[in-house]
Amino acid sequence: MSLPADTIAAISTPPGPGAIGILRLSGPRAVEVAQASFRPLNKMPLSQHRPHELVYGDLLDRDGQPIDRVLCTFSRGPVSYTGEDTAEFQCHGSPMVLSLGLEALFSRGARQARAGEFTRRAFLNGKLDLAQAEAVGDLLEARSREGARHAAGQLTGALSRRIAGVYSALVDIMAHFHAVLDYPDEDIDPFRMEELSGQLSRQEAALRALAGSYRRGQYIRDGVPCAIVGRPNAGKSSLLNALVGFDRAIVTNIPGTTRDTVEERAELGGVTLRLIDTAGLRDSDDPIEQLGVERSRAAMEEAALVLLVVDGTEKATREDAALARAIAGTGKPWVLVRSKGDLAGENADDLAALAEGAPLVSLSARTGEGLDELGRAVEELFPQGSEDKAGELITNARQAEAAGRALDCVVRAGQALTDGVTPDALLTDVEEALEALGELTGQSVREDVTDRIFSKFCVGK
Numbered sequence: 001m002s003l004p005a006d007t008i009a010a011i012s013t014p015p016g017p018g019a020i021g022i023l024r025l026s027g028p029r030a031v032e033v034a035q036a037s038f039r040p041l042n043k044m045p046l047s048q049h050r051p052h053e054l055v056y057g058d059l060l061d062r063d064g065q066p067i068d069r070v071l072c073t074f075s076r077g078p079v080s081y082t083g084e085d086t087a088e089f090q091c092h093g094s095p096m097v098l099s100l101g102l103e104a105l106f107s108r109g110a111r112q113a114r115a116g117e118f119t120r121r122a123f124l125n126g127k128l129d130l131a132q133a134e135a136v137g138d139l140l141e142a143r144s145r146e147g148a149r150h151a152a153g154q155l156t157g158a159l160s161r162r163i164a165g166v167y168s169a170l171v172d173i174m175a176h177f178h179a180v181l182d183y184p185d186e187d188i189d190p191f192r193m194e195e196l197s198g199q200l201s202r203q204e205a206a207l208r209a210l211a212g213s214y215r216r217g218q219y220i221r222d223g224v225p226c227a228i229v230g231r232p233n234a235g236k237s238s239l240l241n242a243l244v245g246f247d248r249a250i251v252t253n254i255p256g257t258t259r260d261t262v263e264e265r266a267e268l269g270g271v272t273l274r275l276i277d278t279a280g281l282r283d284s285d286d287p288i289e290q291l292g293v294e295r296s297r298a299a300m301e302e303a304a305l306v307l308l309v310v311d312g313t314e315k316a317t318r319e320d321a322a323l324a325r326a327i328a329g330t331g332k333p334w335v336l337v338r339s340k341g342d343l344a345g346e347n348a349d350d351l352a353a354l355a356e357g358a359p360l361v362s363l364s365a366r367t368g369e370g371l372d373e374l375g376r377a378v379e380e381l382f383p384q385g386s387e388d389k390a391g392e393l394i395t396n397a398r399q400a401e402a403a404g405r406a407l408d409c410v411v412r413a414g415q416a417l418t419d420g421v422t423p424d425a426l427l428t429d430v431e432e433a434l435e436a437l438g439e440l441t442g443q444s445v446r447e448d449v450t451d452r453i454f455s456k457f458c459v460g461k
């Protein structure tokens with residue numbers, strides 16, 4: 001990989017008017033281009049100021065006419081975000097100022113940066129590893145406090161350090177093995193072999209925990225998929241609307257109102273939920289409703305959490321009981337929700353039997369009563385942030401695949417050791433595990449993979 005040699009520029013703040021808008025430059029000519037586009041009030045050329053200093057002055061268009069009165073700063077590679085020379089203008093947040101300013105930078109030799117190109121350069125120059133670069137993307141798109149906290153932890157290198165621990169332990173194991181191999185005539189000390197086998201299984205356990213963290217990582221980043229199911233008219237869509245805080249789904253008193261699944265995110269008990277409202281479950285002759293019911297069942301199967309809503313104004317039916325048994329049978333966490341708590345109820349007593357130990361929450365979507373209790377039940381089922389340190393979880397499919405592959409290799413190596421297979425086969429497995437770990441942090445990753453990662457970022461990041 002050769003280092004990029006051209007100088008890039010972009011507007012780094014979101015479109016539309018705002019308090020401040022930032023133009024960013026990176027590359028060998030960044031300071032020169034910025035200096036040519038800037039007249040400091042103190043008359044001293046930009047490059048004669050200290051790096052990182054904020055210099056007050058006028059941003060100039062290609063004819064030398066002022067576009068805005070701004071703050072300008074530069075840094076010298078490698079002591080910068082990208083590792084190259086960089087400069088930036090902190091302008092008034094006017095889209096027109098930013099466009100004119102960007103044109104001025106182009107006229108002096110910079111070119112438009114592509115999506116994610118600043119962060120990509122930071123990665124190529126070793127300022128960030130790939131897990132940290134991905135954390136930048138996660139941080140920008142975080143939809144919950146927990147998600148943001150986690151991405152920030154990953155940005156500081158928490159995941160990278162966890163991976164590095166396993167990596168260096170595996171390198172040690174390889175070194176020991178090479179030492180053994182170097183003396184082929186000597187019998188291998190059984191004590192030594194046992195020690196190696198122990199070290200290998202400790203790394204296997206560490207990798208298993210790492211690969212296993214993906215599920216929680218996904219819940220934190222994208223939310224816990226949560227299906228709201230129950231008979232028609234039970235109050236499912238009303239519950240969805242109450243949880244998201246606006247009328248997302250159509251509610252009527254006609255059973256069979258919801259046909260297609262309706263998805264919306266909400267935070268409940270500190271947990272981000274990907275709520276999926278579903279069509280009421282019943283046998284129906286209507287082909288459209290039948291399709292909806294199929295989707296409800298699929299949503300229930302894919303969900304990690306199920307809210308079974310039972311109409312609080314009627315006696316629970318055989319269908320309610322059958323549904324409760326079916327959900328309990330999946331072994332998934334679920335909550336039995338007794339709806340319409342503001343109306344006179346019929347089935348307060350017989351519901352406890354249906355719940356079979358799952359939490360039972362009485363609530364009213366109309367008054368909001370009981371929603372806090374539902375939040376507490378959800379929080380208990382998905383405890384937040386307690387068991388893992390921020391930033392140490394795997395949060396995307398790419399990382400999960402690489403961690404899983406590293407784990408498989410180490411399992412194979414351990415098996416080879418117990419089976420007494422030739423040591424070089426074992427070494428190949430460990431090497432492959434190292435390769436997979438290298439992909440996680442980007443030490444040994446293919447260029448098309450990095451292309452894909454950075455192209456998902458916004459321009460100017």
Ligand SMILES: Nc1nc2c(c(=O)[nH]1)N(C=O)[C@@H](CNc1ccc(C(=O)N[C@@H](CCC(=O)O)C(=O)O)cc1)CN2
Binds near residue numbers: 080
């Ligand atoms: N105005 C502004 N705010 C910003 C950024 C930016 O580029 N500009 N960032 C961009 O996304 C983030 C901050 N990231 C940064 C990371 C490293 C360095 C940097 O200069 N690093 C040097 C020196 C560090 C030091 O002073 O100790 C280095 O790592 O060598 C700057 C910003 C968020 N806020």
Ligand SMILES: Nc1nc2c(ncn2[C@@H]2O[C@H](COP(=O)(O)OP(=O)(O)OP(=O)(O)O)[C@@H](O)[C@H]2O)c(=O)[nH]1
Binds near residue numbers: 231238250280281343
């Ligand atoms: N008083 C009262 N009425 C409610 C409450 N929740 C739902 N309802 C009413 O019950 C009826 C059905 O509500 P929906 O939310 O559409 O029920 P659903 O389970 O989504 O029904 P389908 O989509 O047909 O499966 C509507 O008339 C709602 O206004 C509640 O908490 N209090």
Ligand SMILES: [Mg+2]
Binds near residue numbers: 258278
């Ligand atoms: Mg509905």
